[in-house]
Amino acid sequence: MTWQSIEGHDRVAAQFRRALQRGRLASSFLFVGPSGIGKRSFAVALARALLCPTRPEAAMDPCGKCASCVQVDAGTHPDLIHVAKPKDKSFLPLELLVGDKEHRMREGLCHEIGLKPFAGGRKIAIIDDADYLNAEGANSLLKTLEEPPPRSVLILVGTSPARQLPTIRSRCQLIQFEPLADSLVAELLLARGDATNAADARRMAAHAEGSPERAVALARPELWSFRETLLAQIASRSFDPFRAAGMVSAFVDEAGREASARRERLRLAALFAAQFHRAWLMARQGVEPPEDAILAQSVKTAMQGLPFDDAALVACVERCLDALEQIDRNANQATLIECWMDDLDRIRGM
Numbered sequence: 001m002t003w004q005s006i007e008g009h010d011r012v013a014a015q016f017r018r019a020l021q022r023g024r025l026a027s028s029f030l031f032v033g034p035s036g037i038g039k040r041s042f043a044v045a046l047a048r049a050l051l052c053p054t055r056p057e058a059a060m061d062p063c064g065k066c067a068s069c070v071q072v073d074a075g076t077h078p079d080l081i082h083v084a085k086p087k088d089k090s091f092l093p094l095e096l097l098v099g100d101k102e103h104r105m106r107e108g109l110c111h112e113i114g115l116k117p118f119a120g121g122r123k124i125a126i127i128d129d130a131d132y133l134n135a136e137g138a139n140s141l142l143k144t145l146e147e148p149p150p151r152s153v154l155i156l157v158g159t160s161p162a163r164q165l166p167t168i169r170s171r172c173q174l175i176q177f178e179p180l181a182d183s184l185v186a187e188l189l190l191a192r193g194d195a196t197n198a199a200d201a202r203r204m205a206a207h208a209e210g211s212p213e214r215a216v217a218l219a220r221p222e223l224w225s226f227r228e229t230l231l232a233q234i235a236s237r238s239f240d241p242f243r244a245a246g247m248v249s250a251f252v253d254e255a256g257r258e259a260s261a262r263r264e265r266l267r268l269a270a271l272f273a274a275q276f277h278r279a280w281l282m283a284r285q286g287v288e289p290p291e292d293a294i295l296a297q298s299v300k301t302a303m304q305g306l307p308f309d310d311a312a313l314v315a316c317v318e319r320c321l322d323a324l325e326q327i328d329r330n331a332n333q334a335t336l337i338e339c340w341m342d343d344l345d346r347i348r349g350m
Contacts, residue, residue: 003060004045006038007188008180013060015175016046020058026173027148030130030164031157033177036213040128042177043155047080047124048072050153068119078118081109084128090259091134092127098140110140114149123152130156131163138165145171160328179210188212194219203292207271217264224294226251227272231298234276237305239348241341248337266327270340274320281313308348315347 003013019025031039045062049055052062052069062069071077083096099107113125127133133141133156144154145168154172161169180188185205186198194216195201208215217223226247233244248269255261279290280299289296302308323340327333 004042004048004062006042006045008184009038009042009177012042012175012177017058017060020060025153027152028145028154028172029156029175030161030169030172031155031175031177032160034179034209034211034214035159036211037177037180039157039177040126043126043157044072046155047077047126047153050122050124051077051079051119053119053121079121079123081112081123081125082128083109083126085132089132091132092129092137094137094140097137110144113144113152113154117151121151123149125152125154127154127156130158130168131160133164133168135165138168142167142171162325162329180212181210182206182208185210185212185215189215199291206292207268207275209267209271214264218268222254223268226269228294230269230272231276231294232301234273234344235298235302235306239345241338241345244344245337245341248341249334252333252337262333263327263330266333266337267324270320270323270327273344274317274324277313277316277320280308281310281317284310284313306348312347316344319343319347 003010006013016025031043033039046060048062048064048069049060050057051072052066054063054066055061068077072080075082083092085092095108097108098105098110105111109125109127113123115123117123141154148154156164156168156172158164161174182202182205185208186195186201189195189201189204189212190198192212194212195204204215204218207218230244230247230251233239233247248266251269252262252265255265276295276298279295280302283289283299283303289299319340323336326336
C-alpha cells in the first residue's frame with residue numbers, strides 16, 4: 001500500500017513507523033537518493049504525520065483535514081521550517097541558517113528550531129538542496145546537530161552522502177531512498193502526460209536512474225542526438241579518447257554556467273556509456289538485444305569490430321560507474337572527463 005500517495009518508498013515509511021512505535025525517533029536525518037524521486041515530498045508528509053494532533057504519531061497516518069495538516073500542505077505551519085537554495089545562488093545562503101550579520105543566531109533555521117513549539121508538539125526543519133551546503137553553512141549547523149532542541153527533527157535532503165562534509169554525515173541518521181523502478185517511472189510519465197506513448201515512456205525511464213524528474217529532462221531531442229553520437233564513437237574501432245572527451249565537454253558546456261545543470265549533463269554522458277558497456281556485456285552472454293534501437297545498433301557494431309572479453313567490459317562498466325561517483329563528489333569536470341576517456345582507451349588496449 002502506497003504511503004501518503006508517495007510512490008516507491010513504503011520501506012522508508014515502515015522504517016519511520018517502527019522507530020516511532022519504539023519511541024526511538026532520531027533528531028537529525030540525511031535523506032539521500034536520486035533527484036526527483038520524492039524525498040522532499042516524503043519529508044513534508046513525515047512532518048504532517050508528526051504534527052497532526054488528531055492521530056498518534058506512531059500510526060504515521062495524519063488526518064489531512066485538521067488545521068495543522070492544512071497548514072503543512074500550505075507551507076504556513078508555525079512549527080515547520082523549510083529552507084532551500086534560491087535559484088540565483090550557488091550555495092545555500094548562510095543567512096537562511098543563522099541570520100544575517102546584524103541578527104546572527106537570532107534569526108534563521110538554527111534559531112527558529114530552538115524555539116518552543118507553537119502548538120506544543122514538535123519543531124521540524126527541512127533543508128532542501130542540502131547538496132549545496134558550503135563549509136561555512138555546514139559548520140553553522142553543527143551545534144544544532146550536536147545538541148538538538150527537545151522534540152525537534154531536522155531533515156537534510158540531498159542526493160548522495162558524498163556531497164556532505166563528514167561532520168554532517170556523522171551527526172545524521174542516513175536514510176537511503178531507492179530509485180523508482182523503471183516500470184513505475186514509465187507509468188508516472190504516461191499518467192502525467194510527460195510521455196505521449198508507452199514506447200517513449202519506457203525509453204525515457206530506462207535512462208532516468210529511477211527519477212521521473214530526470215526522465216522528463218530526457219525528452220529533449222538534443223540529448224538523444226548526443227547519445228547516438230557518443231555511442232557511435234565508443235563502439236568504433238577507431239575510438240579517439242581526445243575526440244570523445246571534447247564531445248562530452250561540449251555537451252556539458254551547452255548546459256550553461258549553472259553547476260547543477262552541468263553536473264546533470266555529465267551524469268547523463270557517464271550513464272549512457274555505462275549502459276552501452278553493460279548491454280554489450282549482456283549481449284556476449286546471449287541476452288536478447290535491447291528494445292532501444294540506437295543502443296542495439298551500437299552493441300552490434302562493437303561486437304563485429306572489437307575483440308573485447310568479459311573482463312574488459314566489466315572494467316569499462318566499473319570505470320563509468322566510478323565517473324558517476326566522482327561527479328557526485330564534485331570532481332573537476334574537465335580533468336574527470338579526460339581521465340575517464342583515457343582510462344576507457346587504456347582498458348580497450350589491454
